[in-house]
Amino acid sequence: MLRFETAGESHGECLVATLTGLPAGIPVSLDVINRELWRRQQGYGRGGRMKIEADRVEIVAGVRHSKTIGSPIAMIIQNKDWKNWTEVLPVEDAEGAEDKRKPVTRPRPGHADLAGAIKYNLPEARYILERASARETTARVAVGGLAKIFLGQFGIRVLSHVIGVGEVRLQRQARWEELVALSERDDVFLSCVDPETEKQMKEVVDHTYRTGDTVGGVFEVVAHNLPVGLGSHITWDSRLDGRLAQAIVSMQAVKGVEVGFAAEGAASFGSKVQDTIHYNREERRFTRGANRAGGLEGGMTNGQDVVVRGFLKPISTLRRPLESVDLVTREPALAAYERSDVCVVPAAAVIGEAMVAIVLAQAFLEKFGGDSLDETRRNFEGYQEQVKNF
Secondary structure, rough: OOEEEEEOOOOEEEEEEEEEEEEEEEOOOOOHHHHHHHHOOOOOOOOOHHHHOOOEEEEOOOOOOOOOOOOEEEEEEEHHHHHOOOOOOOOOOOOOOHHHOOOOOOOOOOOHHHHHHHOOOOOOOOOHHHHHHHHHHHHHHHHHHHHHHHHHOOOOEEEEEEEEEEOOOOOOOOOOOHHHHOOOOOOOOOOOOOOOHHHHHHHHHHHHHHOOOOEEEEEEEEOOOOOOOOOOOOHHHHHHHHHHHHHHOOOEEEEEEEEEEEHHHHOOHHHHOOOOOEEOOOOEEEEEEEOOOEEEOOOOOOOOOOEEEEEEOOOOOOOOEEEOOOOOOOEEEOOOOOOOOOOOOOHHHHHHHHHHHHHHHHHHHHHHHOHHHHHHHHHHHHHHOOOOOH
16 A cells, blocks of 8 residues: 655754655666756745755665655755744744744635644644645655656656636647647746736736736546556545545645546536447557547556646635634734745646646555565456557
8 A cells, every 4th residue: 555644844953754554676866866856946936945955865765775655755845934933833832932933813714724723723824824735745756756666667647737827728639749848848837838818827926926826727647558447336445536636636726627638528418428339450449549548447547648637726825815803812913924935836737747647656556566566567458458459
């Protein structure tokens, strides 16, 4: 069972991630994981925090001589901003520490501030902010980097792009080759494959910045070269589309998810929505007339690209704060403001990649197992032969 956990606060010493269940013998490159962390930090509309941090992963357990050894993997990502918060968020209390706190007493609408403070019976929302922050996703991206490396051993790739910022939408389907080229660029802008659409997206971000607001959007994650049969139809919680949806909506600020062309299908007829089935005798494999299902039928992969979209609301921290209530006085007040982004959709796309890769790696290992990469590969190749001879 592949599982992971993250720990750490936004302004704490570091972020920590553990990953248990990867087979032994997987080659691991820190450069590959660090590239994913770098991609997460890019994008037009990011805030000042990204100018402080230069995220790099340190693996402290589970990998030796550049290969996994089958035991839990532990990773640390240092927060450079910690030096500015050592007296604000100390582990041990000390005399005079109370005067150095930075309490958050004016909760932000749309954020975890108020609900979290009430739930944990805290007088203010500083500790809620610290953990609810999307800074936590840095650790998820590191885990996702390992999941991608594992899937890559079987020719599977997971990439993403931005298809919407505000009201601007990409009006065509992206080609896989475009996603590959986008992932290899060293100048990440708004991660849209179409230059003209990206220009319109930039205009939206510029307007949003000038008005002190924030803007959301839509990202699309595509998993390529998956085998048929990951996931299952037999229980509600083994259906892969449900697991992918939960993974995407678990991301901060994501409020909706779409598998394939769900919204379009809901407004159409069955004869126009289903992907017709065909057979290629030369290649001895089944094919489809389209991919409106997003590569998933009955909770299982069907051999086509898995396509998942995340709908990201505008983030909650505004330079022009909304109405709120002070937790101390209970009087009306403007919501708190801390350093913030204007648009995070390109970063969310990278985080979405990580979450999809993790879920697919889980499903892959559930099907093929293996304590070592060689064992997993034998099981996978045997299954592929079975599929070919079906």
